[in-house]
Amino acid sequence: MWFLESWLENPKTVKKMIYLLYLSLIIVCLMGVVNQFAPSAEHEADVGHTEHEAHTEHDAVEEHTEHAPFVFEEIPIFNAVFGLIMCVILGLGAKAYGHNLVMKEEDYYDR
Amino acid sequence: MTGDIITIPPAAIFIIGALLIPLFKGRVRQAYLLLIPIVAIIDVYLMQHGTYWYHPFMEYELILGRVDLLSKCFGYVFVIVALAMTFYALHVKETGEHIAAFLYIGSALGVVFAGDLFSVFIFWEVMAWASVFLVWYRRKKASIDAGFRYLIVHVVGGVLLLGGIILYMQESGGSIAFNGFDYASPATILILLGFIINAAVPPLHAWLPDAYPEATITGAVFMTAFTTKTAVYVLVRSFSEFTIDGVAILMYLGAIMALYGVIYAILENNIRRLLAYHIVSQVGYMVCGIGIAASTMGVVSEMAIDGTVAHAFCHILYKGLLFMGAGAIIYMTGKSKLTELGGLYKVMPLTMIFYMIAALSISGAPLFNGFISKSIIIHAAAMDHNMLIFLMLEVAAVGTFLSVGLKLPYFAFFGKDVGIKAKDPPMNMLIGMGIAAFLCILLGVYPSLLYNILPYPSAVADYAPYASGHLIGTLQLMLFTYAGFLLLKKKLHPENTISLDTDWFYRKGSVIFVWFINNPLARGAQWTADAAIVVKNFAAWFSKNPAEALGIITDRICLIILNISQGTSLVGQTAEDMIDDRQRNYPGEPVRRDPIGVSVLLGTFFLFVYLIYVVIPYLSVYVVVILLLIAVFTGIGVRIKEMMRMAG
Numbered sequence: 112m113w114f115l116e117s118w119l120e121n122p123k124t125v126k127k128m129i130y131l132l133y134l135s136l137i138i139v140c141l142m143g144v145v146n147q148f149a150p151s152a153e154h155e156a157d158v159g160h161t162e163h164e165a166h167t168e169h170d171a172v173e174e175h176t177e178h179a180p181f182v183f184e185e186i187p188i189f190n191a192v193f194g195l196i197m198c199v200i201l202g203l204g205a206k207a208y209g210h211n212l213v214m215k216e217e218d219y220y221d222r
Numbered sequence: 223m224t225g226d227i228i229t230i231p232p233a234a235i236f237i238i239g240a241l242l243i244p245l246f247k248g249r250v251r252q253a254y255l256l257l258i259p260i261v262a263i264i265d266v267y268l269m270q271h272g273t274y275w276y277h278p279f280m281e282y283e284l285i286l287g288r289v290d291l292l293s294k295c296f297g298y299v300f301v302i303v304a305l306a307m308t309f310y311a312l313h314v315k316e317t318g319e320h321i322a323a324f325l326y327i328g329s330a331l332g333v334v335f336a337g338d339l340f341s342v343f344i345f346w347e348v349m350a351w352a353s354v355f356l357v358w359y360r361r362k363k364a365s366i367d368a369g370f371r372y373l374i375v376h377v378v379g380g381v382l383l384l385g386g387i388i389l390y391m392q393e394s395g396g397s398i399a400f401n402g403f404d405y406a407s408p409a410t411i412l413i414l415l416g417f418i419i420n421a422a423v424p425p426l427h428a429w430l431p432d433a434y435p436e437a438t439i440t441g442a443v444f445m446t447a448f449t450t451k452t453a454v455y456v457l458v459r460s461f462s463e464f465t466i467d468g469v470a471i472l473m474y475l476g477a478i479m480a481l482y483g484v485i486y487a488i489l490e491n492n493i494r495r496l497l498a499y500h501i502v503s504q505v506g507y508m509v510c511g512i513g514i515a516a517s518t519m520g521v522v523s524e525m526a527i528d529g530t531v532a533h534a535f536c537h538i539l540y541k542g543l544l545f546m547g548a549g550a551i552i553y554m555t556g557k558s559k560l561t562e563l564g565g566l567y568k569v570m571p572l573t574m575i576f577y578m579i580a581a582l583s584i585s586g587a588p589l590f591n592g593f594i595s596k597s598i599i600i601h602a603a604a605m606d607h608n609m610l611i612f613l614m615l616e617v618a619a620v621g622t623f624l625s626v627g628l629k630l631p632y633f634a635f636f637g638k639d640v641g642i643k644a645k646d647p648p649m650n651m652l653i654g655m656g657i658a659a660f661l662c663i664l665l666g667v668y669p670s671l672l673y674n675i676l677p678y679p680s681a682v683a684d685y686a687p688y689a690s691g692h693l694i695g696t697l698q699l700m701l702f703t704y705a706g707f708l709l710l711k712k713k714l715h716p717e718n719t720i721s722l723d724t725d726w727f728y729r730k731g732s733v734i735f736v737w738f739i740n741n742p743l744a745r746g747a748q749w750t751a752d753a754a755i756v757v758k759n760f761a762a763w764f765s766k767n768p769a770e771a772l773g774i775i776t777d778r779i780c781l782i783i784l785n786i787s788q789g790t791s792l793v794g795q796t797a798e799d800m801i802d803d804r805q806r807n808y809p810g811e812p813v814r815r816d817p818i819g820v821s822v823l824l825g826t827f828f829l830f831v832y833l834i835y836v837v838i839p840y841l842s843v844y845v846v847v848i849l850l851l852i853a854v855f856t857g858i859g860v861r862i863k864e865m866m867r868m869a870g
Contacts, residue, residue, distance in 0.1 A: 116568050136705060139698045146690050180604045181612065190698035197620045198706030202714050205488035213722040214489060220720075220729055 136191070143187035229269050231286045231335060232297060233345065235262045236304075236328030240321045252312050255320060259305035262331075266297045273337055282398055285337025292531065292677040296334045296455045299535045300327065302661070303447050303542050310546050310654030311440035322355035323444045330448035334455055339387045339398045339413075342456065346383060346420075350376035353449060356441025357433050365436040371725065372433035375419060375426075383416025404463035414461060421453035421509060422502050423475050424482045428725035430502060431486070435494035435558070439549040442494060446545045447538045450501060454508045454534045458677075462515045462527055473513025477614040479506030484621030488714070489721045491559050493548045493630060497541070500584065500626055503618055504537050510615065511599040514606055522605045524681035529598030531676055536591040536665060540583035543658035544626065547577030550647040550655070551634060557642070560630065560716035565639025572646045574635045576655040581631060583662045585623035588696060591662045594669035594687045597696075601685065620703050624714075627700075628707040633716055767809035774808065777801050780862055797865065 118124055183189050239258040246254045271294075275287035289297075304327050314320065329352060332345035350373065357369035389409035391398060403410040415426075422430040430450070434442050461472060483503025490496040511530030515523045550573045551566065552558045567574045583590035586597065596619065603612040646652065665672050673682045686692075707714065764771045781797055804810075838846055 115571075132701070132705065132708075136701055139694060139701055142694045143698060146694050180607055181609055184695075188698065190695040191702045193616065194620055194699040194702035195706045197617050198624055198703045199710060201484065201617065201621045201624060202488060202706070202710045205485045206713060208485065209489040209719075209721060214717065214719040215722055217718060217720050219722070 140188045140191055143191070147185070147187040227268050229265050231275055231332070232262045232265050232269075232301060233286070233328045233332035233335065235265060236324045236331060240324030240328065243320050243324070244317050255308050255312060256305070258324065259301055259308050262301040263298075263305065266294065266301050269294065269297070279340065282340060283338070284341045286332070286341060287335055288337030288400075289335060290677075291675065291679075292458060293334050293455070295531050295535060295675050295677065296451070297331060298675065299538050300331055300334065300448065300451075303538050303658070306654045306657040306661075307440070307443050307447065307542060307546075308654075309657065310443055310549075310651050312650040312654075313648055314438075314440055316359055318355065319359045319438060319441065322352050322359070323441065325352035326356065326444060326448060330452045333452045337400055339390070339400050342400055343380070343384055343387060346416075346452075347380050349449065349452065350380060353441075353445055356445055357437045359441060360436060360438045362436070368433045368436040371728070372429050374728075375429040379416050379419035379426075382412050382419070386410065386412030386414075386416060400460065402463050403460050404465070406464070406466045410464070414464070417453050417456050417461070418475070418509075420449055421457060421505055422450055423479055423506075423509060424502070425724040427479070427482075427502050428723045431495050431498040431723065432725050434498040434501070434545075435492050439553045443542055443545045443549055446497075446501060446541045450505045451534050451538055454505060454512075454530065457509065457512050458515075458527060458530055462512050462523075464516050470513040470517035472509050473517055473608075473611060476506045476508070476510025476513050477611050477618075479503065479509060480618035481614055481621070482506070484618050484625065486721055486723065487625040488621065488629070489717075489719075490625075491561055491716045491718060491720075493551065493558055493560060493563070493634060494545065496560075496625060496630055497544050497548055500544075500622060501541060503622060504533070504541065504584065506618065507596060507599050507615060508533050508537070510611060511602065514599070514602050514608070514611070517608075518602070518606050521681050522602055524678035525598060525605070525685070526602035528673075528676040528678050528682045529595065529602055532595035532598055532672055532682075533592075535672060536583065536595040536662070539658050539661050539665075540580040540590075540592060543576060543580035543655060543662065544584065546651065546655045546658065547573055547580060550651055553651075554644040554647055555642050559718070560633040561718050563634040563640065563642070564637045565635070566642065566644065567635040568639070569642065569644045570635075570646050572652055573655070574631070576652075576659045577635070578631060579659040579662055581627040583666065585627040585700065586619055586696060587623075587627075587700060588688070588693055589663065589666045591665040591672075593666055593696065594672070595665075597687050597692060598682060598685060616699070620699060623700055623703050624707055628704060629714055629716075632707075632711075763808075770804070770808060770810060774801060774805055776858075776861060777804075777865065780858070780865060784862065797868070800868070 186192075235258060239254075243251065243254070269287070269289050271289050271291075273285060273288050275285065277284040277286060307323075311320070311323065326349055329345040329348035333342055333349065336342045336345060354369045354373045354376075357365050357372060386409050387398070389407075389412060390403075393407060393409050403413065419426045419429075434445055437445055457472070464470070464472065480503050483499040483501070483506060487496045487499035487503065490499060508530045511526045511533065515526035515530070518526065548558075551563065551570070554570065554573075555563070555566070557563055579590065583592040586592040600612060600615050600619075603615060669687055673679060673685075676682060777797075778801060781801065834846075834849065
């Protein structure tokens with residue numbers, strides 16, 4: 112795997128990959144916006160009979176495969192913001208919990 | 223059983239197969255080991271729906287073949303993954319380890335196809351006892367200890383289950399049918415407790431991250447698949463309509479569980495313990511799915527059950543693969559801590575690829591199987607309009623990707639190269655990993671393969687995991703989690719510590735317990751023994767000459783109470799000296815030489831006592847007491863008078 116190694120350890124490649132990540136972050140946000148404001152043809156056809164009236168069980172399934180049941184899901188980049196914030200909260204919160212309460216030396220139980 | 227093709231219980235294939243393993247050696251044994259899961263796969267495939275294989279047991283009937291969509295789905299994944307795992311374990315020389323693994327798989331299959339509570343209980347116990355050997359065969363002190371703790375917890379769980387079953391038999395008039403329990407009673411709660419101990423629901427989960435990382439390389443792989451997933455199966459089977467006062471507790475327990483495992487995984491340094499915490503987390507999704515099914519009706523409920531079963535199916539595949547990858551790292555490098563690993567992608571590229579397939583699957587990345595199963599449960603929570611549960615499960619998904627998909631591979635395969643000399647594991651391990659990896663991707667790409675064998679195929683028939691909104695949302699979630707990880711990379715650096723969990727209570731509690739035995743309890747026991755010896759010595763001394771002994775004791779007491787020691791006797795001795803003399807000469811002459819009148823007096827006395835004994839039933843209590851008191855005081859008075867005379 113030497114070729115992969117020399118390629119991956121090259122600082123230029125690392126930089127390129129970081130840019131690629133930034134690019135993909137922007138792209139998925141744009142995709143979210145596009146998906147929100149330009150619903151698919153199939154979706155539009157669906158809108159007619161799912162306007163909160165025919166709540167039989169089967170309709171409910173169809174409605175929810177595309178429709179978001181919660182208000183915040185209408186925000187096109189909700190998942191992006193949620194992912195980033197939760198990642199930070201989880202990471203820092205867990206470490207704070209660990210350092211203050213439960214993390215101990217490895218021989219804790221042998222002492 | 224009908225039809226032309228004769229099938230046998232898949233549990234029997236593995237259990238009888240396990241007992242024959244010692245007959246084979248070398249290549250033949252390897253072929254034989256692979257043959258058994260293959261036969262079992264064919265057998266499960268051919269099994270027809272229905273209830274069969276009745277066996278009389280006392281006045282009950284055991285049912286070993288209750289085959290429907292639910293049990294067959296679990297049966298499929300158990301035998302398929304058994305094949306992949308047997309490949310992975312093919313190089314193991316230890317005969318006992320193979321036997322333990324096969325007994326374990328067989329009993330898990332026994333639980334899945336059991337139609338009555340007795341069979342469930344018997345297989346449940348065999349499962350615990352067989353699996354503990356997979357821990358013990360590592361033969362380290364830490365493994366032996368962890369194995370014993372594992373066993374204690376499971377034995378307690380088994381006793382709770384048995385207690386619940388017996389109470390249930392009383393409640394239901396002797397029925398041992400293993401069906402749904404939809405009401406809370408002491409019986410059903412005990413059964414539930416027995417089940418959720420095996421499902422590793424906090425705070426009863428600590429056995430799992432305690433024991434799995436201490437098991438053998440291949441043993442841990444087997445253990446990931448069966449114990450918790452049979453628990454999920456029995457919960458789906460019997461508690462999918464269970465509520466307490468209308469509250470579906472399993473839903474909340476499951477969501478808490480999903481987050482709990484994630485938080486501890488972030489703190490973990492040992493790679494297999496990190497993954498073990500993610501078993502807790504992922505089984506949390508399933509337990510939550512069962513709870514959602516209990517709190518809803520109709521198609522949403524059916525969908526939640528489908529999601530749970532689908533997730534169990536996928537989880538067994540990718541979690542087995544994750545443990546295979548982690549096991550390969552430990553097997554080839556001898557190291558299991560993230561702080562000691564790094565840069566392994568250069569030397570173990572295939573392991574890295576297989577591990578990443580599993581990591582992306584558990585994180586729910588599109589095109590991998592976690593994406594098509596986990597989302598059903600989250601979707602059911604959304605259809606139930608339960609925002610809290612929905613968000614908790616989403617947070618757990620973020621945390622899963624953070625630990626398993628980013629942190630572990632970053633610090634083990636990439637990150638700082640610590641220059642470990644290793645290579646990819648042997649071919650058989652790679653084949654095992656390859657089978658699991660192939661299935662992870664296959665189900666991710668063709669979800670309908672799985673959706674068609676779920677308990678309610680119609681409920682998920684319309685569900686489209688690859689709908690644009692869901693796909694884009696997942697990509698956003700994962701990519702931004704990745705960005706968050708890069709931001710926090712320094713903070714999330716693994717640390718050389720362990721994290722205390724609820725096993726603290728019995729691990730530290732046991733220290734206190736042992737102290738209690740060694741100190742207060744042992745001392746108390748010593749005191750009792752000492753006291754017994756004193757009593758024995760006294761009795762031996764006393765029986766040598768009871769009359770004289772009694773005299774000495776009474777005289778001493780009288781002397782102390784009345785303090786009549788000043789005077790001297792005729793021979794110039796104090797009263798104390800006289801008593802001391804008597805005690806020194808004890809027992810002396812055992813027979814008293816008294817005038818004949820004394821004998822007559824004694825005879826009269828005993829006759830009098832006998833008279834009283836005869837008369838007593840006709841006397842009142844007071845009279846008896848007064849008579850006794852008179853006798854005692856007269857005796858003491860006579861004695862004192864005599865001593866006064868002697869002391870002069």
